[in-house]
Amino acid sequence: MNILKDILYKVNLNAVVGGTNVTINAIHFDSRKVEENDAFVAVRGTVFDGHDYIDVAIKQGAIAIICEALPTSLVDGVTYIEVDYSNKALAIMASNYYDSPSDNLKLVGVTGTNGKTTITTLLYQLFKNAGYKVGLLSTVKILVGDTEYKATHTTPDSVTINKYLKLMNDAGVEYCFMEVSSHGIHQGRAEGLRFEGGVFTNLSHDHLDYHKTFAEYRDVKKSFFDGLSPKAFALSNGDDKNGLVMLQNTVAKKYTYALKGYADYKAQILENEFSGLLLSIDGSEVWTRLIGNFNAYNVLAIYATAELLGLEKVEILRLISDLQSVSGRFQYFISDEKITAIVDYAHTPDALKNVLETINSIRTKNESLITVVGCGGDRDKTKRPKMGHIASELSTKVIFTSDNPRSEKPETIIEDIEKGVEPQNFKKTLSIVDRKQAIKTACQLAEANDIILIAGKGHETYQEVNGQRFDFDDYKTVEEFLKQLQK
C-alpha cells in the first residue's frame, strides 16, 4: 500500500496541510535514509529530536512529513501531518504500508525481564517440528521459515518488524513468535500489531537507567497486555509478584501458569540434573534437555502457549522432549580434563542468581565454581553492585571483567561491580579487564570436576568498545583455552 491517505488509515490526525492523495515510496524515521518521494516521521528520541531533521529530510526528497509539532515555515509541495505521538503513528503507518501483515499469521508476543529469547526460540522450534511454517523475531536472530536474518535489537523498530512480518506472509508463515522488550513497548515499536496472544515471564531488576523506577518499568510491561484485543490470550506467570498485575486491566482472555501457586497451567519439578529436567505438567511426566528451575517456568509457558494456540496436549509433550537448548543459554561442554564450562546470557541480577543457584544445587562440595562476569557500559549502573554481590556470594571464585563497555571506562564499571562484594568475599575475587585473559585465568584455576560459568554475553560474538564491535565469542574462547591446557 503506498498512497499516503491509505497509509494514514487509523492514525489519529491533529492537522493536515497539503494533499494526502500522493504516492509514497518508503517510510523513514531517520533523515539520513530518506530518498526521493519518501515519507519522514519525526520521532523524539533519547539523544536527538527528529523534528530538527525535517528540513534535511525534505532536501533529500521527502514529500510527506509526519510530526508532533508542525514547523513554523512550510515548504510548498510537501504534505505535513500533525499527530499526538509520532512513534505510534509510525507503527500504524508501517503496518498499513506492508498490508497489515500481522493479520495474516498468528503472532505471539513474549515479554518480561528474562526468558523471552528462550521461550520464543523454543516455541519456534516446537511449532516447526509440529510441521508448521514459523517465524521468529528475537535477540539472537530473525527467522522467516528457515531463512535467517541478523537481529540488531530484541524488538526491532516498527518498520523493520512489519517488513519481516510481510516477508513471513509471502513465505506462508502461520505462526510468529516475537520478543517484546520494555524499550520496544515504551517506544511504540509493537503498536498496531494484531497479537493472537501475549506471554509474561517475570519481572526483576533491569533497565532502571531508561525507565527510572521499577514501577514505571512494570507499568510499561503491563501496557502491552492492556493493549491486547478481547480475542487474544494473556498468559502470565502466577508465581511472579507482578504476574497478576500484568492481567489487571487486559480485555484479553486471562490464563496463568505456576509451579508454586494455584494456576490454570501447573507443573512440578521431579528431577533437576545437569542432563535436564524431569517435569510433571498437567499430570503427565515429560523430560527436557533444558536445565534449572527457571527453565521449568519457560517450559511450562511454552506448553501453555502451544495449548492455547490449539495443539494437542500429548503432541506438545512429545515435542517438548525433543527441544534443543538455545544458543548461549546454559550452553555447556565437559573438557577431557573433566572441567565443565558453561556459557550463559545472565546479564541481570536475577538471572545470575538463578543460574548460580542452579549450578550450586547440582554440584557437590568438592567441585569449585569459578565465575567470570561483567556488566554492560551505558546501561543500568545500579545492577552492577548487585551482580557483584550475587556472583561473589554464590561462587567459589569470581573474576570480574568487561562486558561491552561501550563508551564507559571498563575499570570504572568493574569498580562499581566490586562495590557490592561483602568484605568476607573479597578474597574470592579477582578483576581482569581483558575478557580473554579473564577466561584464560579461570581455565588455569580450574581443576578436574570444577565448573566455570561465563556469564553475560551468551550468544554474542563481539565485544563492543566505543562504538566498535570486536570479534569475541565466550564459548569458542573457553573451548580453546581448555584444549590448550590439555597439552
Ligand SMILES: CC(=O)N[C@H]1[C@@H](OP(=O)(O)OP(=O)(O)OC[C@H]2O[C@@H](n3ccc(=O)[nH]c3=O)[C@H](O)[C@@H]2O)O[C@H](CO)[C@@H](O)[C@@H]1O[C@H](C)C(=O)N[C@@H](C)C(=O)N[C@H](CCC(=O)O)C(=O)O
Ligand atoms: C535507548 C534506545 O532504545 N534507543 C533506540 C531509539 O533511539 P534514540 O531514541 O536514541 O534515537 P536518537 O538517536 O535520539 O534519534 C531520535 C530520532 O532522530 C532521528 N535522527 C537522528 C539523527 C539524524 O541525523 N537524523 C534523524 O532523523 C533518529 O533516526 C530517531 O528517529 O530508537 C532507535 C530506532 O528505533 C533504536 O535503534 C535505538 O536503540 C538503541 C540503538 C539501543 O541500543 N537500544 C537498546 C537499549 C534497546 O532497545 N534494547 C532493547 C532490549 C532491552 C532488553 O534487554 O530487554 C531491544 O529491544 O533491543
Ligand SMILES: Nc1ncnc2c1ncn2[C@@H]1O[C@H](COP(=O)(O)OP(=O)(O)OP(=O)(O)O)[C@@H](O)[C@H]1O
Ligand atoms: N524464566 C526465567 N527466569 C529467570 N531467569 C531466566 C529465565 N529464563 C532464562 N533466564 C536467565 O536469563 C538469561 C537470559 O535469558 P533469555 O535470553 O531467554 O532472556 P531475554 O528475556 O530474552 O533477555 P533480553 O532482555 O536480553 O532479550 C538466561 O541466560 C538465563 O540465565
Ligand SMILES: N[C@H](CCC[C@H](N)C(=O)O)C(=O)O
Ligand atoms: N538487551 C540487553 C542485553 C545486555 C547484554 C550484555 N552483554 C550487555 O551488553 O550489557 C541490553 O541491551 O541491555
Ligand SMILES: [Mg+2]
Ligand atoms: Mg532476548
